[in-house]
Amino acid sequence: MQFTIIKYEIIVVSFVALLIFLLIGIAYLTLLERKFMASIQRRRGPNVVGIFGLLQPIADGVKLIVKETILPSHSNTLVYVLAPIFTFFCSLVLWLVLPFGQGHALYDFPLGLLYILAISSLSIYGIIFSGWSSNSKYAFLGGLRSAAQMISYELSMGLVLLCVILVSGSFHLGSIIESQVYSFHSVTLFPIWIIFIVCILAETNRAPFDLPEAEAELVAGYNVEYSSLAFALFFLGEYANILFMSALSTILFLGGYLPIIELIPLPGILWFTVKCLLHALIFIWVRATFPRFRYDQLMKLGWKYLLPLSLSFLLVESSILIIINPY
Structure with a gap:
């Protein structure tokens, strides 16, 4: 005890x-x-x-x-206050199962990928709550857009995760890293890695997929009525999700804490940090160079291109694995 x-x-x-x-x-x-x-x-x-x-x-x-905390007079106060707290909480508990080094995870969960999918699916509720409880048409439209966008791109992201699970043979994040000892999945599954990067850009509402926060159309989207600490929690949640998705992409496709070059004797956590920073720079580079999509283009990309592509790669990969190992 x-x-x-x-x-x-x-x-x-x-x-x-x-x-x-x-x-x-x-x-x-x-x-x-x-x-x-x-x-x-x-x-x-x-x-x-x-x-x-x-x-x-x-x-x-x-x-x-x-700054002064402002509560809109016609808002649902309880839900309005809880929405940013819930969003920030979801962005924090995702980190519990991430292995930063060999055997260095807060909770070594054998079904880590399922846990991540479950919690990331819950995080959308914070945005929906904030859009609805603010009693503002701009916030409400931003919440609806974000919900539709995350549902659309989570399907493709789930298929990408299935591709990684098939190759590594496990839902356990540590086992996925160890399966990349000889070759990173970013090499063997390069097109799937690109699809995953596009999906996580959309999942985190980052440019060019920042339609829920489009300043020209929705002022600031679902958080337009928030100020002070409540806005800070949304801001922290968004950037915590960016760091988390960078870390997850590092684990799935760049070998996590495994060294890129064996001759450089750095600790595993430093390799992990360097790879996460490289993924974070991709987020920043895309924001600085690509213009924002229209909403119909966003949905068309998700449903007509990424979803069929990821499903096709899943079918091809599973067929190859059955041919290689029929038993």
């Missing part, structure tokens, strides 16, 4: 440490994004608060916290 209590205490302490590092990572991901986009657009980016602008994320966070 005492051993069980100590074990759970370690898990809680580890989760708090992960939360602190995640919040710091989100803060400096926003700075990296602004600096990277500034260099693409030949600007300086943040360079006033602190050396090279290193204190800018802290200043932005303090600014959001000290």
